[in-house]
Amino acid sequence: MNITTGKKFLSVSLSAALAVSAFAGMAGLASTGTKVSAAQADYQLADTIQEGTILHCFDWKYTDIKAELPNIAKAGFTSVQTSPAQGGPNSGVWYWLYQPLGFEVKTSDLGTKEELKDLCDAAEEYGIKVVVDVVANHLAGNNRDQLQKPFDEDAYWHNTGKTVNDTSRVAVTTYNLGNYGDIKSEDEKVIQAATDYVDELASLGVDGIRWDAAKHIALPSEECGFWSSVTDNDLYHYGEILGSPVNADNKNDLMKEYTDYMSVTDNTYGNTLMSSFKSGNAPTIEGNWTDKGISSDKLVYWGESHDTYANKKDSESNGVDQNVIDRAYAVAAARVGSSALYLSRPKVSVPDQMMAGDKGSMHFTSPEIAAVNHFHNAASGVADAYGTTDNVAVVTRDGIGAVLVLGSGSDKEVEVDNVEGYVPAGTYIDEVSGNTFTVTDSKISGKIGSSGIAVVYNSSFTFRVEASPETDTSFDDTLKVTLRAFGTTESYYTVGKDNGVYSYKDGDVITIGADVEGGTDVYLTLKGHNEAGETVEATYVYTKNKKKDLPKLTKGGVIFDNDTKNWDKVYVYIYDERSTSGAVFENAGWPGVEMTKGEDNLYTYEFPDKFTESKTSAEKNNRTATQANLEDCKNIMIIFNNGAGSQLPAKDGYTNDYDKVGYYNGGETLEVVQTFETSEGGNSGNEGGNSGNEGGNSGNSGNEGGNTTGNTDNNNNAGGNTTGNTGNNGGTFATSDVTPVALVAAFAAISAGIIAVTARKKHDED
DSSP: OOOOSSEEEEOOOOOHHHHHHHHTTSTTOOTTSOBOOTTTOOOOOOSSTTTSEEEEOTTOOHHHHHHTHHHHHHTTOSEEEEOOSSOOSSOSBGGGGGSOSSSSOOOBTTBOHHHHHHHHHHHHHHTOEEEEEEOOSSTTTTOGGGSOTTTTSGGGEEOOOOBOOSSOHHHHHHSBBTTBOEEOTTSHHHHHHHHHHHHHHHHHTOOEEEETTGGGSOOGGGTOOHHHHHTOSSSEEEEOOOSOSOSSTTHHHHHHHHTTTOEEEOHHHHHHHHHHHHTTOOOOOOOSGGGGTOOGGGEEEESOOHHHHHSSTTBTTTTSOHHHHHHHHHHHHHSSSOEEEEEOOOSOOOGGGOBTTOOOOOGGGSHHHHHHHHHHHHTTTOOEEEEEETTEEEEEETTTEEEEEESSOSSEEEEEEOGGGOSOSEEEEBTTTOOEEEEOSSEEEEEEOTTSEEEEEOOTTOSEEEEESOTTOEESSOEEEEEEEESOSEEEEEETTOOOEEEOOTTOEEEEOTTOOTTEEEEEEEEEEOTTOOEEEEEEEEEEOOOBOOOOOSSSEEEEEGGGTOOSSOEEEEEESSSSTTOOEESSSTTOEEOEEOGGGEEEEEOOSEEEEOHHHHHHTTSOOOEEEGGGOOOEEEEEEOSSSOEESSSSOEEEOTTEEEEESSSSSOEEEEEEEEETTEEEEEOOOOOSBOOSOOSOOSOSOOBOOSSOOOGGGOOEEEESOOSEEEEEEOOSSOSSOOHHHHHHHHHHSSEEEEEEOOSOOO
16 A cells, blocks of 8 residues: 555554454544444435435446445435336347336346345335336337237327327327337226336335326326326326426426326426536526426426436537536525436446446535535425525525535635525535535625535534545556545544554545555545544445556457456457448458457457458449458448347447557447558558556546537437347347438348347437
8 A cells, every 4th residue: 555645543463354343442533432334324314205315326236226325325315216127128228228018027237126125125224215217108119019918919009100299288198209109008908007017116115106208198187097096106206207298388287287196307497507507607597397386395306317418429418527417416406395316427428338237427425415415305394595696506495504506616715695594694614625604694605615516504414534536436556535524533544455544634635556456446444533432434445447468469450358248258240331332341240250258358359351241232232242452441330249139339339440459448439559550462560559558448538518408308218119120139239319220230130130220219309
């Protein structure tokens, strides 16, 4: 261990276990003080889902959610929301889960029915509720023949052949979502199946349901008994209603009728908050549906959702910096009555590389998000007021405190209005930064820290220890970690297997990982105690990336790090559809060529000197199969797969030049690790390259900007249309927001003869 600051308090020859047990009793840490343990801690969570906040564990496995329950509770989330548990026609990319094949819990990329029950049981111990996303109206996408009987029959569907729009309720509730069929929600068998499914979830310990695309299922006043049946139980229900139920004069009355059965989303308010902070301005809007007569305790807000993030690259919130989303969430979660949803972003930003079952970001553990949640829970049911002063958004809660959010910038001294005089005069400690704020009857003044968010009230969470970066961060050689201590008289830390206990002061920076092997988790444990003899602790896990000596290839090709997926076999399908007009060239029919396994779970493949024109392409151009020189193929596209239904990416392929070696190690693009000079007749001249890659994820971080759209109702963009033979899911391609399937999908499907070809479309383009 390489320590660059901190006084070593204890260094004895003890086992790691003995050192940890000695930790609390040494250096004046009161061994008789109150120990706050994960199993017994009072996290002061809200009593109900509506009163609290929801962490959307989008794509997470049930087991991963279960493992993070202590961190979720510490971060103040009353509930966790899972992706749909119904199971889809394929596995891999996230949107398959939004094309379920029926109304029952199925084993999927998320886990098993038993694992969902285990999650519910464990969550109950922490006071955390479990919400499950349910898809009820557009089952199976275009894979209707795979549906559970009897719903594979046309009699259970609205077979209008028309695409949904918001001009009428008939269009909203019976037309297709893109090319997804719309089930007859008014049919008694459909209603009974959905009701039985809700009962099944309840029997597992599920506490709430999030209804996907809820506005596309009609109401009792429209002669549909679906909602009155499926919500007739003790579970919490909220419906995804993007925009409004219809673009007509009766939209407010319809929205109020929905709230007779469930809470509803207010994406217009959330999207406006995000858009304002993205432009650097404190939002001036005070509400949306609340201005139209909907009670705030029937609303769910957000700064972003999986719809705004996972549907399309660099649109809506996908290209927006996480801190902008955090600022929008801070305002949304500070309001009275409403619940607020926080998305755990996938660790890649390319939608077709977001895989169901992959654990998302741990940024929800950040001090600013936890502080906002704690404030939300402490101020439950208390009146709020909203205003802006000098580009600072201010939410005050009567008799409690305030949340302050900078429209732009950070580390600023501010003096803002005490809106409605709700915050009692006095001196407060910002739970986020530890800075002191002074409140008078009319003003709130102090310094907002680096996050741009301050939470000012008499918080019981100011006695804590923490570190940044957040837990689950990976690094290459060494990692600098900033240690914080709030309300402690003494604070200490240990790192990994080092037997030493080191003292530190708030703000100290240490460097860890220098003497740790790659591929190893480094545990950092912080502890502190206060004058009352109480002990507080926090543990962070950092991962040092494993260094791998990459094999040297003799020509252009690809290297696949199978540690990222752990497939039994790895195939690579390579094609070039743009080298010659109208022609498509491939290395082999789907699933391509099996890669060669080498050391360190690295698989290699060298490009052939010539690509063969696909049979489909040749026939299309009225010529016999031909060959193209490799140097004519300038736009090589690469799809890795296991030959059994899983592939990366889901469509189009990674790009690579034929004279370069591309390395896949979990990022969004291939990293170039070798380059060759091209000479006539082949490749020669190795230009070096990066064997011995230091690990980590290469590729696009995903925060490159992007556009925010207002009330677009694109419910999940959750998959698409399947054509061709669906008997083998081995080669699934998808195209985003277009009607024609990709050319590569067309020729690959014919070559393989049994590939399910898909085309992703938006559910709803209101």
